[in-house]
Amino acid sequence: MRLLHWLPGRLLSAIVVLLGASILIFAAVRSLPGDFAQIVLGPLSNEEQREQLRQSFGFDRSLPEQYLLWLGNAARGDFGLSLASQQPVLDELASRLPVTALLAGMAMLVTIAIGIPLGVYAGTHASTGRGSAAARIVSTIGISFPEFVLGCLVVFLFSRFDLGLSVGAFTSPTTDFGRGVVSLLLPALVLSVFCVAATARTTRDAVIGVLVEPHIAASVARGEPKGFIIRHHVLRNALIPVLTLTATITAYLLGGAVIVERVFNVPGIGSYLVLALDRRDYTVIQAGVLLATAVFVIASLLIDVLTGLVDPRVSVAKKGRGA
Amino acid sequence: MSAILDIQDVTVEYSTGGTIVRALDGASLAVRAGETVGLVGESGSGKSTLGSLVGRLLPGNASYPEGRVLVDGHDVLQLGVKELRTLRREQLGFIPQDPISALDPTMRIGRQLELALRGLPNDRAALVGHLERVRMREPERVLRLFPHEISGGMAQRIVIAMTMARSPRILIADEPTAALDSNVRSEVTKLVFGLARDAGTTVLWLSHDLRSVGRWCERVAVMYAGRVVEDGPAEQVLGSPTHPYTVALAAADPAGVQPGERIETSSVDVATLAESFRDDERAAKRRAKTRKTDAESADDPEPAPEEEVVAR
Numbered sequence: 199m200r201l202l203h204w205l206p207g208r209l210l211s212a213i214v215v216l217l218g219a220s221i222l223i224f225a226a227v228r229s230l231p232g233d234f235a236q237i238v239l240g241p242l243s244n245e246e247q248r249e250q251l252r253q254s255f256g257f258d259r260s261l262p263e264q265y266l267l268w269l270g271n272a273a274r275g276d277f278g279l280s281l282a283s284q285q286p287v288l289d290e291l292a293s294r295l296p297v298t299a300l301l302a303g304m305a306m307l308v309t310i311a312i313g314i315p316l317g318v319y320a321g322t323h324a325s326t327g328r329g330s331a332a333a334r335i336v337s338t339i340g341i342s343f344p345e346f347v348l349g350c351l352v353v354f355l356f357s358r359f360d361l362g363l364s365v366g367a368f369t370s371p372t373t374d375f376g377r378g379v380v381s382l383l384l385p386a387l388v389l390s391v392f393c394v395a396a397t398a399r400t401t402r403d404a405v406i407g408v409l410v411e412p413h414i415a416a417s418v419a420r421g422e423p424k425g426f427i428i429r430h431h432v433l434r435n436a437l438i439p440v441l442t443l444t445a446t447i448t449a450y451l452l453g454g455a456v457i458v459e460r461v462f463n464v465p466g467i468g469s470y471l472v473l474a475l476d477r478r479d480y481t482v483i484q485a486g487v488l489l490a491t492a493v494f495v496i497a498s499l500l501i502d503v504l505t506g507l508v509d510p511r512v513s514v515a516k517k518g519r520g521a
Numbered sequence: 522m523s524a525i526l527d528i529q530d531v532t533v534e535y536s537t538g539g540t541i542v543r544a545l546d547g548a549s550l551a552v553r554a555g556e557t558v559g560l561v562g563e564s565g566s567g568k569s570t571l572g573s574l575v576g577r578l579l580p581g582n583a584s585y586p587e588g589r590v591l592v593d594g595h596d597v598l599q600l601g602v603k604e605l606r607t608l609r610r611e612q613l614g615f616i617p618q619d620p621i622s623a624l625d626p627t628m629r630i631g632r633q634l635e636l637a638l639r640g641l642p643n644d645r646a647a648l649v650g651h652l653e654r655v656r657m658r659e660p661e662r663v664l665r666l667f668p669h670e671i672s673g674g675m676a677q678r679i680v681i682a683m684t685m686a687r688s689p690r691i692l693i694a695d696e697p698t699a700a701l702d703s704n705v706r707s708e709v710t711k712l713v714f715g716l717a718r719d720a721g722t723t724v725l726w727l728s729h730d731l732r733s734v735g736r737w738c739e740r741v742a743v744m745y746a747g748r749v750v751e752d753g754p755a756e757q758v759l760g761s762p763t764h765p766y767t768v769a770l771a772a773a774d775p776a777g778v779q780p781g782e783r784i785e786t787s788s789v790d791v792a793t794l795a796e797s798f799r800d801d802e803r804a805a806k807r808r809a810k811t812r813k814t815d816a817e818s819a820d821d822p823e824p825a826p827e828e829e830v831v832a833r
Contacts, residue, residue, distance in 0.1 A: 325581060411622065412617065412619065412622040412623050413622060413623050413624055413625045413626070415578070415617075415623075416615070416617060416623040416624075416680070418578065418609075419576055419578055419609060419613075419615040419617075420609065420610065420615075420637055420683070420684075421606045421607065421608070421609030421610025421611070421613075422606075422610075423606060430625075430636055431625050431628075434625075434627045434628070435625070435626070435627055508627060509626070509627050510626075510627065510667045510669070511626060511667075511669050
């Protein structure tokens with residue numbers, strides 16, 4: 199119920215962020231060096247042909263005019279045609295979205311399934327030393343290894359030696375979900391290494407922080423067993439900083455997907471955007487980056503709501519500000 | 522009838538960054554079942570350490586080189602993890618100073634109470650019953666609230682309900698009213714002693730507040746520099762104290778002076794009269810130092826008995 203007090207304001211600010219992002223994206227794309235007409239028609243075209251092409255796509259109008267036109271259409275769900283393929287941008291992105299969504303989803307799943315238990319273990323065994331030191335070393339390595347290095351290493355190892363999984367042979371999850379998952383296993387693992395390490399580290403620190411709180415001492419004094427205290431009182435309290443990190447991880451997965459898809463040759467949105475950049479396919483770049491921004495904004499919003507549910511004090515603070 | 526709580530000549534040391542601080546220095550206290558004992562003394566005298574020691578609840582940097590703590594015949598310092606847990610759960614009850622931070626901030630009161638009462642009937646009606654026992658108004662509504670939505674007095678009532686639900690044999694209350702408004706202090710104090718009397722619980726009441734100790738406790742034990750220096754019936758200890766420190770403490774009780782009158786803390790007196798004490802203290806330090814590698818801190822300033830007792 200508290201949600202209703204601050205959600206409208208939060209939604210409004212999300213829309214403002216998206217609008218601001220759309221302006222930035224539009225300006226950035228148009229200031230890229232290289233002329234679309236030149237790239238499409240080649241060096242042998244004459245100025246008249248190029249002018250005609252620009253006119254047919256509306257590039258002869260002023261930039262603000264172009265922006266408003268694009269925004270108006272985008273608001274109605276029409277992102278125009280891809281300049282390169284002449285197909286609707288929305289269809290092109292929609293056909294690739296399941297691949298990237300599955301990749302990011304798998305990476306997120308691995309992150310939660312490994313990162314959080316690892317962090318809880320390290321946090322609850324911090325005083326014993328050995329487990330904690332191991333966790334710290336592993337997480338430091340994981341955080342500092344760039345995914346393109348790791349990705350190339352994995353691609354090399356799995357294509358040079360027969361290790362059970364093949365790289366490069368891709369099956370779309372829409373045709374065969376099971377094989378799709380298998381073919382995305384390696385990219386997802388590479389993508390999740392950083393996230394697992396960061397999550398484990400954050401969870402560990404959060405757990406250590408919660409363990410020294412007086413209400414934990416009170417549970418100990420009541421004679422509660424360690425496992426019981428961790429399950430009921432530590433996890434929920436330690437979850438708050440981990441949830442905040444999840445927003446950052448979402449952003450990372452979006453960016454990391456571009457690199458990992460490229461390295462593993464996965465036909466998702468990331469690799470499609472890189473291709474569109476090469477081809478100066480303005481409409482595709484605009485729509486793709488706006489999509490990524492929207493995903494991030496929505497994820498942040500969801501995480502805010504979740505944080506409010508886990509920690510009642512958070513939503514009260516927001517309510518106070520709004521009211 | 523033997524003592525339900527028998528603390529025998531206990532020494533407790535905290536090691537912090539290479540130095541060893543001795544918090545208890547041969548403290549002894551025997552309490553019979555059903556007694557109400559007020560434990561008084563200035564900050565740093567070892568009251569809280571002694572209280573926590575009863576449940577072996579001291580932080581990880583504490584060690585117990587000497588002495589025994591017997592709760593109903595069990596040596597608390599030697600118990601295994603499981604037995605210790607059972608002892609805490611079934612025989613002991615603790616009420617902390619700051620009740621709000623003693624509650625899980627992310628959990629509704631009802632759910633916390635339900636968890637704390639595991640093994641006992643903990644349905645809605647039972648929870649309401651427990652809150653009514655501590656004279657909580659609107660218990661149904663309170664069960665749905667979070668800790669940040671209630672007052673300190675309410676939180677302390679909830680903690681008391683949690684603690685007294687199992688009818689502990691010994692209740693250790695560490696300045697349970699110090700964080701509360703003065704108008705709810707006496708109510709909470711009355712509540713705790715009432716519930717303890719009904720359950721036949723032995724009370725160890727740690728406090729600065731001599732007046733409430735004199736009013737509610739049959740017996741008073743005075744702590745100074747890690748020992749129990751005086752112990753006896755309340756009216757005798759507070760009325761005609763014998764140990765110099767207790768004399769100063771009783772004289773500094775703000776309840777006994779007229780408004781505007783200057784409170785005599787006679788700290789100088791205490792310092793000189795407690796000289797014999799300090800000699801013992803030095804001897805103890807030297808003993809402790811034999812375990813340390815660096816004898817560098819030989820000139821450690823002695824914990825000077827300052828005028829901690831201030832009128833509030």
